[in-house]
Amino acid sequence: MKFIELAKKRCSIRGYKSDPVPEERLNEVLQAGNLAPTAKNFQPFHFIVVRDPAKLDELAVSYPAPFFRQAPVAIVICTEAAKGWTRDRFDGKNYCDVDAAIAVDHMTLAAADLGLGTCWIGAFDPARVIDAMGLPEGVEPIALLPLGYPSEAGREKTRKSLEKLVRYDCW
Numbered sequence: 001m002k003f004i005e006l007a008k009k010r011c012s013i014r015g016y017k018s019d020p021v022p023e024e025r026l027n028e029v030l031q032a033g034n035l036a037p038t039a040k041n042f043q044p045f046h047f048i049v050v051r052d053p054a055k056l057d058e059l060a061v062s063y064p065a066p067f068f069r070q071a072p073v074a075i076v077i078c079t080e081a082a083k084g085w086t087r088d089r090f091d092g093k094n095y096c097d098v099d100a101a102i103a104v105d106h107m108t109l110a111a112a113d114l115g116l117g118t119c120w121i122g123a124f125d126p127a128r129v130i131d132a133m134g135l136p137e138g139v140e141p142i143a144l145l146p147l148g149y150p151s152e153a154g155r156e157k158t159r160k161s162l163e164k165l166v167r168y169d170c171w
Contacts, residue, residue, distance in 0.1 A: 011154035013117025016070040032110030038099035039085035045100045048076040062128035071146030100142045117150035
């Protein structure tokens with residue numbers, strides 16, 4: 001499949017079958033995240049794979065949408081700002097969140113290529129995720145990624161036209 005077709009195919013899934021995700025497919029999704037480019041190749045992120053039903057229930061308290069708990073797997077993407085590259089020479093911007101976002105994007109695209117569904121979730125209660133996952137000091141949850149076989153087609157994408165987004169040579 002051409003990349004642009006894969007990018008068009010990927011969408012947020014809010015309904016999952018209870019079928020388990022085979023280990024090989026889960027590993028392909030995780031490997032895609034691992035292959036994502038990061039600033040200075042520091043890879044300041046961690047992926048916590050949650051499959052235990054009790055742990056999924058505990059995690060779902062942080063994001064109580066019913067579809068989240070339907071997925072047989074959830075991946076918690078975390079960063080360690082202290083291990084991220086910073087643009088110290090100019091403004092001190094830490095790139096760990098950018099690095100994690102690229103990894104999540106790689107995982108969502110890999111999942112779509114494998115016939116799996118995901119939904120990038122950022123609207124969760126971080127304190128509850130920290131508690132449920134037992135995250136140590138300095139490790140921050142950035143995204144939750146339910147993963148499973150879709151029980152729905154997903155919503156049709158609507159996007160702004162390129163004319164509204166792209167500028168050439170200056171603002």
